[in-house]
Amino acid sequence: MTARGFAPHPAVRWLIGLAIIVLFAIPIVSMAEYTLRDATTGGHSLVHWIELFDPAKAGTYRPIWTGLGNSVVLAVVTVAIVLLLAPTMVLVELRFPKLKRPFEFLALLPISIPAIVLVVGLAPIYLAIGRTIGTGIWPLAFAYGVTVLPFAYRAIQAAIDATELRVLAEAARSLGASWPAVLLRVLAPNLRPGLLAASLISVAVVLGEFTIASLLNRQNLQTALVVVGKQDPYASVILSLLALAFAFVLLVAIGRIGGGAPRARRSSRPPKDQP
Amino acid sequence: MTDTAIATADNAILAGARTGSAVAFEGVVKDYGRTRVLHGLDLAIQPGEFVSLLGPSGCGKTTALRVLAGLERANGGTVRIGGADVSAVPTNRRDLGMVFQAYSLFPHLDVTANTAFGLRMRKIAKREAAERVRDALALVGLTGFGERFPHQLSGGQQQRVALARALVTEPRVLLLDEPLSALDAKVRVTLRDEIRRIQLRLGITTVFVTHDQEEALAVSDRIAVMNAGRIDQIGTPEELYLRPATAHVAEFVGLSSVLPCTVDGGVAEVLGIRLPIVGESADGSAEAFVRPENVRLGGPIDAVVLESTFLGSVRRTVLRTAGGQLLRMQHAVGERVEFDERVTLGIEPAPVAVRPREG
Ligand SMILES: Nc1ncnc2c1ncn2[C@@H]1O[C@H](COP(=O)(O)OP(=O)(O)OP(=O)(O)O)[C@@H](O)[C@H]1O
Ligand SMILES: [Mg+2]
Numbered sequence: 001m002t003a004r005g006f007a008p009h010p011a012v013r014w015l016i017g018l019a020i021i022v023l024f025a026i027p028i029v030s031m032a033e034y035t036l037r038d039a040t041t042g043g044h045s046l047v048h049w050i051e052l053f054d055p056a057k058a059g060t061y062r063p064i065w066t067g068l069g070n071s072v073v074l075a076v077v078t079v080a081i082v083l084l085l086a087p088t089m090v091l092v093e094l095r096f097p098k099l100k101r102p103f104e105f106l107a108l109l110p111i112s113i114p115a116i117v118l119v120v121g122l123a124p125i126y127l128a129i130g131r132t133i134g135t136g137i138w139p140l141a142f143a144y145g146v147t148v149l150p151f152a153y154r155a156i157q158a159a160i161d162a163t164e165l166r167v168l169a170e171a172a173r174s175l176g177a178s179w180p181a182v183l184l185r186v187l188a189p190n191l192r193p194g195l196l197a198a199s200l201i202s203v204a205v206v207l208g209e210f211t212i213a214s215l216l217n218r219q220n221l222q223t224a225l226v227v228v229g230k231q232d233p234y235a236s237v238i239l240s241l242l243a244l245a246f247a248f249v250l251l252v253a254i255g256r257i258g259g260g261a262p263r264a265r266r267s268s269r270p271p272k273d274q275p
Numbered sequence: 276m277t278d279t280a281i282a283t284a285d286n287a288i289l290a291g292a293r294t295g296s297a298v299a300f301e302g303v304v305k306d307y308g309r310t311r312v313l314h315g316l317d318l319a320i321q322p323g324e325f326v327s328l329l330g331p332s333g334c335g336k337t338t339a340l341r342v343l344a345g346l347e348r349a350n351g352g353t354v355r356i357g358g359a360d361v362s363a364v365p366t367n368r369r370d371l372g373m374v375f376q377a378y379s380l381f382p383h384l385d386v387t388a389n390t391a392f393g394l395r396m397r398k399i400a401k402r403e404a405a406e407r408v409r410d411a412l413a414l415v416g417l418t419g420f421g422e423r424f425p426h427q428l429s430g431g432q433q434q435r436v437a438l439a440r441a442l443v444t445e446p447r448v449l450l451l452d453e454p455l456s457a458l459d460a461k462v463r464v465t466l467r468d469e470i471r472r473i474q475l476r477l478g479i480t481t482v483f484v485t486h487d488q489e490e491a492l493a494v495s496d497r498i499a500v501m502n503a504g505r506i507d508q509i510g511t512p513e514e515l516y517l518r519p520a521t522a523h524v525a526e527f528v529g530l531s532s533v534l535p536c537t538v539d540g541g542v543a544e545v546l547g548i549r550l551p552i553v554g555e556s557a558d559g560s561a562e563a564f565v566r567p568e569n570v571r572l573g574g575p576i577d578a579v580v581l582e583s584t585f586l587g588s589v590r591r592t593v594l595r596t597a598g599g600q601l602l603r604m605q606h607a608v609g610e611r612v613e614f615d616e617r618v619t620l621g622i623e624p625a626p627v628a629v630r631p632r633e634g
Pocket of ligand 2: 338
């Protein structure tokens with residue numbers, strides 16, 4: 001039987017694909033159309049896009065740039081936190097396999113807790129943080145670390161499961177590698193797809209986060225968009241559109257990395273030629 | 276690469292090698308949880324010796340090797356390499372080469388980089404490392420494969436690279452944990468002979484784990500037969516085959532027919548034939564291990580042919596005696612027997628191993 005045996009007819013596939021594209025495209029295209037409306041002429045123009053960089057209106061848009069800056073800082077710190085997760089998971093895998101299940105449960109727990117509930121618990125903590133570390137934006141990354149934990153965990157665990165971690169680590173040890181060398185020179189390169197995917201997912205989540213920042217009275221990209229949207233709906237839609245496009249690019253990147261070369265290589269059988 | 280070039284490569288490695296160290300297990304105990312896997316293992320290996328650990332699945336061969344490598348911590352006893360107690364030395368400083376049963380090449384590195392890994396860890400200068408990698412790859416017959424990645428190699432080639440990678444650092448001891456078991460029969464034989472050839476040239480102390488007795492017999496200086504966490508017997512292949520110390524060794528090394536017998540004063544009576552026994556055994560009913568090459572056509576035993584297999588240079592036949600005992604015979608190809616044919620058999624008066632019958 002050929003591989004196509006159960007696959008739908010190409011036409012059907014295209015039809016399904018098209019339907020989905022249309023479904024997603026309608027709101028996005030509507031948003032794009034909206035940003036191009038020109039009230040003065042009644043037609044379409046790029047006037048709102050150009051206004052974004054108009055020094056005269058800089059005051060109105062300032063929150064957006066602050067929010068964007070804050071979100072980027074948060075994304076960076078969150079990614080750093082997520083990358084600390086990897087050595088921990090490797091340690092659990094190699095040294096404490098019995099902890100694997102409890103650790104997984106803990107890591108996946110945040111997915112079942114709504115952000116609002118999370119905030120109830122976080123509010124007093126951030127009150128204390130505000131008093132001690134200050135009200136800077138970056139401590140919010142700890143909260144984001146918790147929210148992205150399940151996604152990052154899954155991405156990294158998938159890479160760990162696809163790698164013969166123990167054998168590679170033991171081979172490296174027997175060849176004289178210290179533990180840091182094992183981690184950096186052997187395990188990290190082989191877990192790279194998972195690490196990248198975890199990082200990109202974290203970035204996507206942080207850039208799209210609204211609830212926690214809003215309820216804790218911190219300003220990030222999404223809260224700023226809401227603030228500005230009240231004065232200038234065009235600008236906020238334009239930036240939402242850009243944020244969406246960025247997230248889309250990130251997801252495509254994740255897909256490419258996940259399905260990328262190393263995984264495909266590993267699954268292919270070695271050729272049976274000369275010994 | 277020409278033969279002279281290979282010889283030069285070998286010599287280059289030889290010059291630095293001859294570094295085999297003595298290895299000793301002294302009363303090594305290993306527990307996993309509450310199960311004891313090694314019951315006070317004692318084993319002394321000479322410098323440059325090729326010793327196989329042979330035994331059935333689960334008897335603790337891998338565990339012994341991992342304790343030697345420092346990948347597992349023993350619960351008691353001492354492991355010595357070159358005379359020094361290495362119990363407190365971590366794996367990466369034991370100066371070992373190891374080839375694993377599972378393919379263990381680093382997937383993200385090509386053959387050259389894989390082979391060079393140990394040298395990089397030892398901070399060997401790039402130029403010297405490149406030279407030694409070239410020599411090591413020549414040694415395992417993989418010149419010209421340097422730029423391939425592990426997924427572009429066959430299983431046999433991957434294990435060759437793993438061998439080159441383990442040898443390139445000129446380790447004191449080479450540890451091989453069933454490196455051939457994932458390979459097909461033909462490659463297995465070629466590669467095992469090659470491992471032995473390289474080992475003899477380099478004079479490197481080697482511990483080879485296998486559950487394939489034929490493999491162990493073919494390549495080892497000495498074989499340690501393990502059984503349930505203990506060493507039953509250690510000896511040259513000939514000693515083990517001709518004078519097995521225990522029934523387990525007799526059963527495990529070489530092929531035998533297990534026949535009921537009665538022991539009386541150091542002589543076993545098997546199917547009416549009196550045979551000397553190896554070692555000691557209490558008088559009474561027992562089981563004897565009769566080698567197929569000691570069974571011949573013509574004699575006092577009546578039997579019927581169940582199956583006869585042509586093995587190229589010899590023929591191996593399974594027979595059933597009148598008493599219902601199964602018997603294996605190895606004989607000349609010219610002596611043809613047919614299925615269901617009635618024959619008479621004799622047993623050569625070679626010493627047999629016996630074990631007391633249970634119950
Ligand atoms: N990590 C572990 N935890 C608990 N028990 C283990 C562990 N590793 C091995 N064992 C047990 O220790 C015993 C010896 O295992 P070992 O791997 O040394 O056997 P082996 O002789 O190498 O067998 P094989 O020929 O199948 O590889 C087995 O009974 C096994 O179940
Ligand atoms: Mg084993």
